[in-house]
Amino acid sequence: MNTRRHLALAFALLLLAGTAEAAQISDLVQTNTWEQARRFFTLSDQSVRNALLGSLLLGISCGLLGSFVVVRKIALVGDALSHAVLPGVALGFLWNMSKDPVAIFIGATAAGLLGTAVVGWITRTTRLKEDAALGLVLATFFAVGICMLTMIQRLPTGNKSGIEKFLFGQAAALDSGDIQLMTITTVVTLILVMLFYKELLITSFDPEFARSVGLPIRILQELLMLLLAFAVVIALQAVGVVLVSAMLITPAAAAYLLTDRMHRMLILAAVFGMLSGALGSFLSFLGNNLPTGPFMVLGASTVFATAFFFAPRHGVIPRWWRLRSRVRRISRENTLKFIYHVLEGRGFDGEGVSLEELAERSRCTVDEARLLVQHLADHRLATLDRDRGGLLLMPEGWRVASSVVRNHRLWELYLTNMAAYSPDHVHEDAEKIEHVLGEQTIRDLERRLKFPDRDPHGKPIPNVREITSRDAAPTPGPQSGYRGRN
Amino acid sequence: MTETVKGAEIPLEVHDLTVAYHRRPVLYGIDLAIPAGNLVGIVGPNGAGKSTLIKAIMGVVPVSGGWIKIFGQPFRKNLTRVGYVPQRESVDWDFPVNVMDVVLMGRYGRLGLCRRPGREDKEIARACLEKVHMLPYADRQIANLSGGQQQRVFLARALAQESDLYLMDEPFAGVDAATETAIIALLQELKERGKTILVVHHDLPTARSYFDMLLLINMRLVAFGPTEQVFTQELLQSTYGGRLTILSDVAQQVGA
Numbered sequence: 001m002n003t004r005r006h007l008a009l010a011f012a013l014l015l016l017a018g019t020a021e022a023a024q025i026s027d028l029v030q031t032n033t034w035e036q037a038r039r040f041f042t043l044s045d046q047s048v049r050n051a052l053l054g055s056l057l058l059g060i061s062c063g064l065l066g067s068f069v070v071v072r073k074i075a076l077v078g079d080a081l082s083h084a085v086l087p088g089v090a091l092g093f094l095w096n097m098s099k100d101p102v103a104i105f106i107g108a109t110a111a112g113l114l115g116t117a118v119v120g121w122i123t124r125t126t127r128l129k130e131d132a133a134l135g136l137v138l139a140t141f142f143a144v145g146i147c148m149l150t151m152i153q154r155l156p157t158g159n160k161s162g163i164e165k166f167l168f169g170q171a172a173a174l175d176s177g178d179i180q181l182m183t184i185t186t187v188v189t190l191i192l193v194m195l196f197y198k199e200l201l202i203t204s205f206d207p208e209f210a211r212s213v214g215l216p217i218r219i220l221q222e223l224l225m226l227l228l229a230f231a232v233v234i235a236l237q238a239v240g241v242v243l244v245s246a247m248l249i250t251p252a253a254a255a256y257l258l259t260d261r262m263h264r265m266l267i268l269a270a271v272f273g274m275l276s277g278a279l280g281s282f283l284s285f286l287g288n289n290l291p292t293g294p295f296m297v298l299g300a301s302t303v304f305a306t307a308f309f310f311a312p313r314h315g316v317i318p319r320w321w322r323l324r325s326r327v328r329r330i331s332r333e334n335t336l337k338f339i340y341h342v343l344e345g346r347g348f349d350g351e352g353v354s355l356e357e358l359a360e361r362s363r364c365t366v367d368e369a370r371l372l373v374q375h376l377a378d379h380r381l382a383t384l385d386r387d388r389g390g391l392l393l394m395p396e397g398w399r400v401a402s403s404v405v406r407n408h409r410l411w412e413l414y415l416t417n418m419a420a421y422s423p424d425h426v427h428e429d430a431e432k433i434e435h436v437l438g439e440q441t442i443r444d445l446e447r448r449l450k451f452p453d454r455d456p457h458g459k460p461i462p463n464v465r466e467i468t469s470r471d472a473a474p475t476p477g478p479q480s481g482y483r484g485r486n
Numbered sequence: 487m488t489e490t491v492k493g494a495e496i497p498l499e500v501h502d503l504t505v506a507y508h509r510r511p512v513l514y515g516i517d518l519a520i521p522a523g524n525l526v527g528i529v530g531p532n533g534a535g536k537s538t539l540i541k542a543i544m545g546v547v548p549v550s551g552g553w554i555k556i557f558g559q560p561f562r563k564n565l566t567r568v569g570y571v572p573q574r575e576s577v578d579w580d581f582p583v584n585v586m587d588v589v590l591m592g593r594y595g596r597l598g599l600c601r602r603p604g605r606e607d608k609e610i611a612r613a614c615l616e617k618v619h620m621l622p623y624a625d626r627q628i629a630n631l632s633g634g635q636q637q638r639v640f641l642a643r644a645l646a647q648e649s650d651l652y653l654m655d656e657p658f659a660g661v662d663a664a665t666e667t668a669i670i671a672l673l674q675e676l677k678e679r680g681k682t683i684l685v686v687h688h689d690l691p692t693a694r695s696y697f698d699m700l701l702l703i704n705m706r707l708v709a710f711g712p713t714e715q716v717f718t719q720e721l722l723q724s725t726y727g728g729r730l731t732i733l734s735d736v737a738q739q740v741g742a
Contacts, residue, residue: 071581195600202591206577212544213595213647214565260627262582 036286048285050179051171054238055277055296057182058247061189061231063273066252067266068224072204076131077116079245080138081225082232084115086145086241089166090152097155099163101177105185105233112229115141145241169240169293171281182234189227193266200224201262238281240293250300251276254307257314276300330435332379335372336401337408337434338362339382339393344405344459352390402462407434409455409462410445416456417449423456495557497522497651497682498543502552505535505542512538516552516707520684520699525677527687527697527713531726534704536686537573540653544570556651566596569649571640573656579629585639586624589615592646607646614645617672634665641669652676652683659688670696690722 043049069078088111092104115137122133152163165173174182193200202210203217203224211217228248235244251272255265280296309317338361342353359369373391376382381397384390393401411430415421421429437445446452453461500518504511513535520526528536541547543554545561556564569592589611590603597603603611615621618638628636637657644652658666673683677698684701687693693700693713700716702708702725709721 071578073578198594198597198602199599201583201587202594205581205583205588206572206591208541208544208546208572208576209570209591209643210594211546212565212568212570212572214562215594215599256582260582260629261584261587265582 033286040282040285047172050174050176051281051285052278053179054174054182055171055281056274057186058235058238059273059277060270061186062235062247063251063269064189064193064266065228065231066248067255067269068200068204069248070252070256075249076134078228078248080119080134081112081116081228082244083138083241084141085112085233085236086142087111087148089236090145090148093152093163101181105181108233108236109229111141112232113225116225166236167240167242168291169238171238171284171292174237178237185230185234189230192227196220238292239296240291243293243297246297247273247300250297250304254304257307257311272300272303276303332376332381333400333404333435335362335376336381336397337404339391340401340405352385352392354390358391399464402464404434406462406464407437407442409459410442410449411437412455413449413452414445426456497557499555503542503549503554504551505538505547506550512705514706518710520682522682523677523680524682524698525673526684526699526701527693528684528701528703529687529690529693530703536703537655539703540655540684540686543653544568567650569644569647569652571644571654571657574637574640574659579636581628583628585620585626585628586611588628588639589642589646592643595647611646614642617645618642619668634661637661637665638668641672650681652681654683654685656686656688
């Protein structure tokens with residue numbers, strides 16, 4: 001549905017563009033990219049300053065309000081609201097046939113709030129649910145708005161320049177009147193959000209509880225809607241009706257992935273909003289005649305993609321990395337366990353374990369076994385010493401190996417004795433559990449099982465503390481301590 | 487002195503309460519007067535209006551008839567004397583708040599508009615978390631808690647309200663045995679301190695041992711009184727409706 005709407009819109013825009021005579025700063029002086037970039041960063045141009053300042057202001061407003069939109073799961077409301085403002089923009093323009101910021105602000109806010117009110121009205125009086133009502137209102141208001149804008153373009157009188165910018169946005173079209181209005185609105189939003197932070201938080205998290213402690217949740221709801229309408233309306237000219245809801249949702253969504261506290265989310269979303277806004281106005285300025293909205297949204301999407309992939313806790317790549325390092329740790333522990341088994345099999349007599357022995361035990365080829373050993377060597381758990389008969393465990397390797405074997409056998413014993421498993425069912429389970437048992441659980445198991453020394457199959461349970469304390473002895477080394485343990 | 491005050495103030499009085507959703511009545515003609523210092527279980531079948539009764543008392547759902555008084559006053563005038571534990575499923579546990587944030591919400595009613603929780607509120611919140619053995623989890627994001635831990639956080643939030651009357655919606659639903667024991671011990675302690683607690687409960691066998699008084703409802707009030715008087719075959723059968731009797735009748739016919 002979205003793509004079709006946007007296609008129709010692109011068509012409408014083409015019609016508009018045919019008649020539009022854009023007063024873009026970049027039209028005035030045709031220069032190369034570097035020259036444009038220099039003009040942007042030196043802020044020598046009044047319109048560059050306006051565009052940048054406007055983008056930062058709308059970034060703050062949209063980021064703050066968008067955070068509440070995201071945590072309340074009302075993204076579709078933001079979308080409907082942003083499309084519903086269009087007829088109001090046209091009416092504001094018709095008021096005195098010019099692009100008067102205040103008239104357009106009032107018209108657009110009123111239209112947006114009317115739109116959300118109609119949604120509420122439809123859901124209350126019919127059996128339609130909110131999503132259908134939102135889709136309906138969004139499309140209707142938007143269609144009315146497009147018709148009105150097209151008519152305005154055809155009017156013989158009035159200064160029509162800039163009106164078509166409301167569709168895809170042009171930050172360069174912002175004048176000082178717009179900036180004044182944006183500053184006031186953003187400051188008001190900032191103050192109200194800070195003042196009512198606690199109330200907005202609780203009504204978003206648990207509205208029933210909020211009502212039960214006597215907070216006026218209806219009024220707070222309306223306040224949030226009003227501020228949301230403000231944010232949308234001031235962002236309108238720079239971002240455009242079509243994409244403004246993305247500026248509400250995308251920076252906030254990125255912030256949501258990065259933090260678990262609401263106040264940090266608000267700050268991050270505002271910063272991301274500013275970042276996307278500035279990036280959008282810069283790129284739009286760089287490429288002549290390009291609308292700002294898509295660039296701002298792409299900037300925001302880039303921020304989101306970065307958070308999606310790299311967010312420390314919720315990001316895809318850190319999660320994949322954590323999984324990978326767990327898999328590798330388990331693989332190391334298993335190799336160490338096999339080495340232990342080989343040594344145990346020959347009564348801890350002799351020194352090194354050969355690669356062939358390891359390969360046989362872990363059911364792999366010698367080459368694969370060599371890779372496993374290399375992995376152990378990288379983590380300073382074992383060394384391959386040809387002179388001393390092959391593979392030697394280093395002190396840390398011994399500790400890990402005996403711990404894993406102990407965990408395995410303790411868990412088997414626990415399942416057999418306390419959970420009434422039969423002894424031939426416990427091995428598979430213990431294969432997984434041996435890698436995740438914590439020190440605390442081990443102590444607990446040992447106590448409950450009365451410090452056992454044999455598993456259900458009669459194999460000895462290694463005493464890790466004894467083994468590691470021997471490592472601390474003045475002359476540590478495999479052959480000094482681990483021989484003849486049996 | 488204190489006794490006369492207690493006698494004069496009935497924590498909760500409900501008269502001819504009727505609640506309707508979309509003009510279909512869910513509760514009708516409920517009359518109640520809960521005496522102070524009791525642990526009261528609200529028991530009834532699914533769809534009997536147990537949660538609705540609590541929500542109507544809290545002013546969360548609109549009332550279509552009758553009145554409710556909290557310590558002799560309309561609810562809006564005595565907000566701070568009522569604590570509320572909503573159903574655990576009623577909120578989004580992925581919400582970006584930690585355990586401490588949630589418990590502090592219990593203080594919001596007392597703080598009033600625009601005031602932030604201060605040092606004293608945080609002390610109270612910590613003490614409440616300690617009571618439900620959740621203090622070590624104060625900085626955890628709420629999504630990283632088990633069901634029982636989430637329920638205890640909600641209880642701590644209600645404790646932080648420092649109220650005299652508590653309304654709890656299914657606090658035992660989906661919690662582990664340890665949490666259930668902890669909760670019941672806490673409710674007993676609250677009762678010892680003279681608080682009045684109403685608990686929506688769905689498990690009949692434990693209802694008998696947990697509560698001093700039972701309130702049996704099935705859209706209307708079936709019975710209210712001390713557990714040993716109300717927990718009878720006859721009353722439970724009429725609470726759990728015609729369905730059960732018809733079922734047993736049919737079963738008898740099949741058997742004969």
